[in-house]
Amino acid sequence: MAPILWQVLTSFKVNADISAVPSVYIPRQLTLDHYLSLFVRRPFTSYMFNSALVSLTSTLLALGLGAPAAYALARMRLPGENIILASILIVTLFPAVLLFLGLLEVVKTLDLGNNYLALIIPYTAINLPLTILVMRSFFQQLPKDLEDSARVDGYSTIQMLVKIVLPMTLPALATTGILTFIAAWNEFIFALTFITRETMKTIPVATAQLSGSSAFEIPYGPIAAATILGTLPLVALVLAFQRKIVQGLTAGAVKG
Amino acid sequence: MSNLELINLNKIYTPKVIPVNNISINVEQGEFLTLLGPSGCGKSTLLRLIAGLEPPSSGKVVINGRDVSRVSPGKRNIAMVFQSYALYPHMTVYENIAAGLKLRKMPSDEIRRRVNDVAEKLGLGHLMDSKPGKMSGGQRQRVALGRALVREPDVFLLDEPLSNLDALLREQVRADLKQLFDQQQTPVVYVTHDQTEAMTLSSKVAVLYGGKLQQLAPPQEIYTRPANQFVAGFVGSPQMNLLTLNCDANTAVLGEFRIPLPNLATAPSQIVMGIRPEDVHLAQPEDRLTIQGRIFLVENLGMQNLISVRVQGSDLKIRALLPANQTWEGEEVTLSIAPQAIHWFDVETGDRIQSHHQSDRVAPPLDLGTDSNGPVPPQRQFTNN
Numbered sequence: 038m039a040p041i042l043w044q045v046l047t048s049f050k051v052n053a054d055i056s057a058v059p060s061v062y063i064p065r066q067l068t069l070d071h072y073l074s075l076f077v078r079r080p081f082t083s084y085m086f087n088s089a090l091v092s093l094t095s096t097l098l099a100l101g102l103g104a105p106a107a108y109a110l111a112r113m114r115l116p117g118e119n120i121i122l123a124s125i126l127i128v129t130l131f132p133a134v135l136l137f138l139g140l141l142e143v144v145k146t147l148d149l150g151n152n153y154l155a156l157i158i159p160y161t162a163i164n165l166p167l168t169i170l171v172m173r174s175f176f177q178q179l180p181k182d183l184e185d186s187a188r189v190d191g192y193s194t195i196q197m198l199v200k201i202v203l204p205m206t207l208p209a210l211a212t213t214g215i216l217t218f219i220a221a222w223n224e225f226i227f228a229l230t231f232i233t234r235e236t237m238k239t240i241p242v243a244t245a246q247l248s249g250s251s252a253f254e255i256p257y258g259p260i261a262a263a264t265i266l267g268t269l270p271l272v273a274l275v276l277a278f279q280r281k282i283v284q285g286l287t288a289g290a291v292k293g
Numbered sequence: 294m295s296n297l298e299l300i301n302l303n304k305i306y307t308p309k310v311i312p313v314n315n316i317s318i319n320v321e322q323g324e325f326l327t328l329l330g331p332s333g334c335g336k337s338t339l340l341r342l343i344a345g346l347e348p349p350s351s352g353k354v355v356i357n358g359r360d361v362s363r364v365s366p367g368k369r370n371i372a373m374v375f376q377s378y379a380l381y382p383h384m385t386v387y388e389n390i391a392a393g394l395k396l397r398k399m400p401s402d403e404i405r406r407r408v409n410d411v412a413e414k415l416g417l418g419h420l421m422d423s424k425p426g427k428m429s430g431g432q433r434q435r436v437a438l439g440r441a442l443v444r445e446p447d448v449f450l451l452d453e454p455l456s457n458l459d460a461l462l463r464e465q466v467r468a469d470l471k472q473l474f475d476q477q478q479t480p481v482v483y484v485t486h487d488q489t490e491a492m493t494l495s496s497k498v499a500v501l502y503g504g505k506l507q508q509l510a511p512p513q514e515i516y517t518r519p520a521n522q523f524v525a526g527f528v529g530s531p532q533m534n535l536l537t538l539n540c541d542a543n544t545a546v547l548g549e550f551r552i553p554l555p556n557l558a559t560a561p562s563q564i565v566m567g568i569r570p571e572d573v574h575l576a577q578p579e580d581r582l583t584i585q586g587r588i589f590l591v592e593n594l595g596m597q598n599l600i601s602v603r604v605q606g607s608d609l610k611i612r613a614l615l616p617a618n619q620t621w622e623g624e625e626v627t628l629s630i631a632p633q634a635i636h637w638f639d640v641e642t643g644d645r646i647q648s649h650h651q652s653d654r655v656a657p658p659l660d661l662g663t664d665s666n667g668p669v670p671p672q673r674q675f676t677n678n
Binding site: 186192 | 365
């Protein structure tokens with residue numbers, strides 16, 4: 038909590054307070070200058086838009102691709118299921134940094150530099166295994182009787198998935214979705230390398246590249262403000278979905 | 294008019310794992326068939342085959358003369374109640390019950406009428422807008438029943454619907470079920486491992502074991518004339534005494550005592566004798582077929598005492614169910630066995646050996662009879678063909 042609190046306080050301090058020795062803990066004078074400067078001197082709105090777009094798209098893609106795969110892995114007896122699962126697990130063990138150089142070549146070859154796809158595709162790919170594994174274990178504990186019951190009631194397979202399985206899956210989708218979103222939102226290295234155009238940068242990169250009027254001035258205030266602005270959406274997101282996550286939607290479907 | 298026919302139904306996973314082995318059963322209108330058997334006997338698989346949740350390896354499921362073996366579950370016009378109830382957690386009770394009708398594109402006022410009828414019948418009226426998560430086990434169970442009833446299907450399938458209820462509630466719901474289905478003319482297939490449920494509810498019981506049909510008969514006949522040793526041991530509580538005895542001439546040797554065999558073409562060297570504990574009594578002076586032994590265990594069941602006796606001259610044990618008010622002295626007791634209540638089974642096949650005992654027939658003279666050779670007193674009404 039302390040570092041976060043410090044950042045919050047710093048973002049509201051005037052520059053004199055920030056650089057004062059000894060440290061000033063509680064701002065003697067509140068200011069919104071640092072926040073305003075982010076939007077006036079920098080295209081911070083586009084940074085936020087970029088981050089949101091990239092994170093949201095890759096999250097939706099990861100869920101859209103991962104959930105059906107997880108369902109198939111949980112419900113069907115596939116030949117070589119263990120091999121598939123093992124390979125998915127191995128991918129999650131891979132540090133993303135190791136993929137970085139290879140991906141750079143791929144991005145170059147496909148000419149995806151300064152294209153949102155250069156971020157969306159790797160973010161989706163990196164988060165997909167986790168999505169599949171989490172969703173699979175969720176589907177496995179989803180009572181199969183419910184699906185049988187739906188079939189006896191006359192639901193077709195598609196109807197059953199959409200009207201019965203999907204509503205019960207929402208908590209799990211929210212959980213894994215948030216994890217994916219946070220990972221994509223905070224990602225730094227890919228975003229730093231694959232995107233160089235100022236208007237397409239994401240928040241983490243933009244924050245790191247904030248600089249003062251001279252090379253020797255470190256703009257503590259704006260950096261703190263940018264950090265807060267970059268964190269707030271995540272906090273809001275988690276709070277919004279918290280209820281969905283905690284609330285066991287399956288309660289009452291079957292005994293126990 | 295609806296009926297259900299299973300014709301040579303098979304479900305084969307591997308050559309060794311055959312949960313449903315060549316089963317043919319007919320369930321007519323108004324009949325209540327119970328599939329009874331221990332866990333893993335294939336009864337649930339058989340039900341799933343009827344529902345169409347699994348395809349049969351071979352054989353046919355025929356409903357109302359229509360072969361539905363390859364028809365999807367939703368198009369068979371069946372309704373199923375699951376052991377876990379399987380209510381849709383995100384829907385209210387009303388939506389749960391109405392779901393199947395809505396899918397069939399029934400007009401909404403007709404749906405409303407039918408759902409309300411069923412809800413009234415099951416006493417669910419005040420719960421219509423609540424979700425299953427907030428309800429008790431008994432209420433959920435009734436919703437599951439309602440969901441099946443409202444469909445007015447051609448066949449009802451129930452998969453151990455009572456096993457998740459506590460004992461007291463189970464008894465009550467069992468009685469409710471009996472009333473409910475007595476009013477219906479629709480065939481019912483009911484899966485259970487609980488013989489009391491099978492006995493009380495059904496008009497016909499199919500005892501299954503190892504994927505095979507052991508006996509298909511009305512409950513009373515299952516009880517009084519078990520087709521083989523498995524059925525004899527499985528149905529009835531406390532369990533039937535099943536003793537493997539050596540044969541000598543026309544008698545079976547039980548310790549120091551001899552039990553006359555039924556009339557057989559060839560006398561076997563060994564035979565299995567079955568006698569229910571409730572058919573073993575403390576001997577009265579006029580009883581002719583008696584055995585003696587030492588009591589080594591008395592279990593008080595409340596209404597009755599279950600005593601375990603080691604038969605004199607052998608290690609064999611026999612259990613007797615005695616009324617609680619009946620007393621005995623010491624550990625040595627003389628027990629009488631009603632000859633017409635004895636079941637004989639082949640030692641190798643386990644099949645019932647058809648005895649030609651008739652209740653009106655004079656019993657053969659007994660070696661150890663203490664009394665004269667009068668007719669056997671009809672201690673127990675016993676119907677033989």
